[in-house]
């Protein structure tokens with residue numbers, strides 16, 4: 040961070056410190072304070088300009104500092120006030136990002152000049168906090184309550200162009216921001232500063248402020264689903280509309296303190312660093328990843344459409360391939376609709392979508408066009424024979440260095456790779472639906488996948504602005520493998536006496552966007568049915584005389600199969616675990632038919648219906664999922680609990696304020712998780728997924744090891760992770 044002072048027309052540098060305000064929290068704040076005081080006291084200084092270093096204004100306070108409140112030390116708020124009260128005009132030159140405390144500093148300045156490519160925001164809510172340096176009181180005074188509420192309760196970053204429209208900045212420039220800020224500083228020397236001090240401005244009135252706030256509060260609460268920070272952000276902004284500035288600031292501090300000491304803030308800050316930690320994967324060879332690709336999307340079904348859209352959005356040239364003209368035209372139409380929609384969303388932003396240019400996006404049925412591409416992402420449906428046939432063809436056609444990726448949610452990468460002559464260049468890329476929206480990309484390496492292939496896939500994830508997580512090859516990989524026991528328990532609970540809406544409610548109250556049965560209806564029950572048929576668990580390949588509720592010596596529930604046999608595939612057929620207004624409808628209503636069907640099923644199988652309380656529903660579903668997570672870590676399929684958590688937070692709707700399943704387990708306490716699993720396992724000895732993993736037992740035995748140390752208790756780690 041630099042603070043320049045304008046002495047007539049010349050410029051002198053007073054202090055120079057780091058980009059992140061709190062990397063040296065106390066030192067930076069002290070330096071800012073000293074610099075401002077010096078500038079104020081020096082009669083030759085006529086104006087001050089504050090900018091960042093290396094083209095970035097500031098990412099705000101050091102998030103690590105929040106885990107030890109001692110290090111908070113000098114608060115930023117008083118420094119922002121000091122800037123505002125300066126008798127000399129202070130201009131912020133915003134380049135790169137001005138986030139959190141960084142933007143709050145800019146709000147203390149009398150003028151703000153931003154580069155056209157800069158982004159601004161108050162993302163504190165995303166780490167479980169609220170803007171704690173008077174930002175909740177200044178921003179509504181500057182841009183009005185609706186826009187300020189939107190920014191503060193969502194934490195979204197806005198581009199400079201939008202900031203200009205909102206009045207958040209005074210000027211945007213394409214060229215040198217610092218020179219423009221100095222020009223402005225010189226221009227305003229001598230002009231009255233009172234009107235530029237936001238703390239003195241009233242909050243702009245709305246004709247219906249009360250009604251607006253009421254409605255906004257309901258919306259914030261509904262969307263938060265137990266997440267505290269958005270609600271407290273709302274309260275802080277509300278205080279700005281009801282109290283004078285100084286009192287509003289006091290309220291902001293009180294609310295900040297509540298959040299700071301909440302477990303939710305710790306969970307979200309853990310998640311922030313976990314997401315960054317998964318990028319730091321290690322390979323023995325430290326290969327250099329290719330940074331530009333030409334990609335061929337193979338298969339233009341729902342997943343393929345989303346993948347192509349994501350690639351175009353990332354500005355990566357794409358050749359989209361289908362097997363025949365009918366499918367190609369259908370796929371092309373769908374992709375165009377998605378891209379038009381994305382282009383609309385990006386209107387007004389600095390970036391434009393270029394998708395009418397055939398050099399950027401080409402549709403074809405000609406396999407030979409894949410000869411020159413750097414990377415192929417195959418996205419045909421989940422069928423091993425079909426995938427192997429395609430990979431054999433790709434191996435013959437694509438140039439020697441091309442990477443061959445398969446979009447699969449469970450299939451064996453090694454078996455797919457065995458159909459090629461280059462298994463070292465075959466890798467799994469598990470996208471999540473809708474692929475142009477979901478951020479997660481599970482990257483699965485096979486036995487022969489080379490480190491540079493992994494590096495290239497990670498680079499692709501980065502270029503696509505996705506969170507790439509490298510994992511090993513096993514059935515369901517990490518995400519789905521952990522999901523299987525969760526869904527299995529949910530269905531067993533129905534057998535024993537619960538209802539779909541009761542199970543969903545408990546998990547939605549926990550914070551999931553949708554519970555397992557609503558999710559299953561949305562995804563389509565036929566997807567799992569097909570997979571179970573493929574595994575010989577149901578359908579014609581099931582050996583004659585198999586018991587209805589046992590497979591391979593373990594408990595099995597045929598309930599989902601029975602629903603599919605009755606054509607109940609979920610939303611698409613208008614009936615599944617719930618009923619819908621019509622086929623394709625989205626409003627789930629509890630279905631009396633299902634209730635009757637379940638009691639009849641229990642009668643048939645002589646299962647005594649019992650009342651199952653919320654605690655049991657939650658524990659059986661979540662702890663079985665977590666238990667699988669421990670097994671995955673012990674097998675070396677993922678390199679740490681952070682990886683599992685990032686997967687669940689970004690791909691499975693796990694509530695962010697609970698930090699991910701493994702973090703959640705650490706907050707519950709491993710001894711409690713173990714004791715509960717032991718209890719449920721004793722009650723259901725034919726359910727192996729409830730049997731506590733040996734690794735969990737070990738961590739408890741060594742004294743409930745903290746999450747950071749878990750991996751040190753394992754001797755085996757994959758060399759590729």
Ligand SMILES: CC(C)(COP(=O)(O)OP(=O)(O)OC[C@H]1O[C@@H](n2cnc3c(N)ncnc32)[C@H](O)[C@@H]1OP(=O)(O)O)[C@@H](O)C(=O)NCCC(=O)NCCSC(=O)C[C@@H](O)CCCCCCCCCCCCC(=O)O
Pocket residue numbers: 059098099100101102103111114115116136138139140141143162163166169170171172174292295296312315316
């Ligand atoms: C900035 C980004 C957009 C950059 O993204 P990019 O993809 O380019 O890079 P990375 O994300 O990989 O980041 C690179 C590297 O940097 C690390 N990092 C980034 N930002 C921070 C940060 N803010 N703190 C720490 N480290 C950061 C990141 O971890 C990477 O390093 P690594 O080694 O992990 O690879 C993107 O990074 C981003 O979005 N960053 C977060 C931005 C953010 O959330 N900012 C808000 C921070 S919170 C804040 O500013 C709070 C303020 O409101 C001030 C509050 C003042 C509090 C004062 C106390 C109040 C008083 C109450 C107590 C009263 C007691 C009493 O009564 O007495």
